Amino acid sequence: MSDAQEHNVVARLHKVRSEMTRAVRHAGRNPDEVTLVAVSKTYFADSIVPVLEDGQRVFGENRVQESMQKWPELKAQFAGIELHLIGPLQSNKAKEAVALFDVIETIDRPSIAEAIAKEFTKTDRRPKLYVQVNTGEEPQKAGILPLDADAFLTRCKDEWKLTIEGLMCIPPVDEPPSPHFGLLRKIAEKHGIKILSMGMSADFEEAIQMGATHIRVGSAIFGHRF
Numbered sequence: 001m002s003d004a005q006e007h008n009v010v011a012r013l014h015k016v017r018s019e020m021t022r023a024v025r026h027a028g029r030n031p032d033e034v035t036l037v038a039v040s041k042t043y044f045a046d047s048i049v050p051v052l053e054d055g056q057r058v059f060g061e062n063r064v065q066e067s068m069q070k071w072p073e074l075k076a077q078f079a080g081i082e083l084h085l086i087g088p089l090q091s092n093k094a095k096e097a098v099a100l101f102d103v104i105e106t107i108d109r110p111s112i113a114e115a116i117a118k119e120f121t122k123t124d125r126r127p128k129l130y131v132q133v134n135t136g137e138e139p140q141k142a143g144i145l146p147l148d149a150d151a152f153l154t155r156c157k158d159e160w161k162l163t164i165e166g167l168m169c170i171p172p173v174d175e176p177p178s179p180h181f182g183l184l185r186k187i188a189e190k191h192g193i194k195i196l197s198m199g200m201s202a203d204f205e206e207a208i209q210m211g212a213t214h215i216r217v218g219s220a221i222f223g224h225r226f
């Protein structure tokens with residue numbers, strides 16, 4: 001990556017940070033209540049290193065395999081990295097996901113909860129777990145349907161002994177996002193869940209207004225994905 005490209009990535013990171021701070025103030029919240037998850041999927045280490053050098057430590061990836069190729073080395077190079085899995089997890093990748101990720105945001109069905117619980121009997125690693133909710137009830141999208149969320153969260157606790165610390169959603173692209181963020185927040189409040197992962201490049205300001213604790217921003221930092 002050239003110096004100019006590196007500069008662009010860091011400049012965009014700073015722009016996102018300042019927009020984030022403005023949105024947090026506008027919402028009457030404290031800056032330390034909202035964490036920026038920099039979504040580095042499809043980008044190589046040469047784009048990620050300048051962002052790490054600038055002090056960013058929380059990152060999101062959507063594929064286990066791709067992450068295993070990039071992150072062990074980066075984690076060895078930079079202390080304090082917190083890596084979030086934000087893409088669908090297959091049961092046969094639970095072992096790798098638990099070994100590498102610090103947060104798994106996409107617990108989205110009973111078989112995955114079971115696979116994670118089983119993996120926890122074999123290792124001391126305990127990534128934080130969030131449940132993905134399909135707030136728009138879109139057939140092609142992963143996530144627990146809002147109507148099933150109560151029962152699923154109860155099963156996570158009672159049946160699989162999993163502590164769910166957060167909820168995550170991806171609103172439909174063609175609808176205003178705020179009602180979806182509001183729905184996620186309502187489900188979280190009902191279950192005493194404090195973490196809300198919601199808001200991406202196009203809508204993180206609305207998400208912050210609606211109570212997001214984690215925003216997942218990719219293209220606004222790294223540029224368009226290829």
Ligand SMILES: *Cc1c(COP(=O)(O)O)cnc(C)c1O
Nearest residue numbers: 039062086200201216217218219
């Ligand atoms: C890619 C992705 C993001 C980031 O999207 P941008 O629009 O590039 O900010 C956030 N969340 C999830 C689940 C993603 O897959």
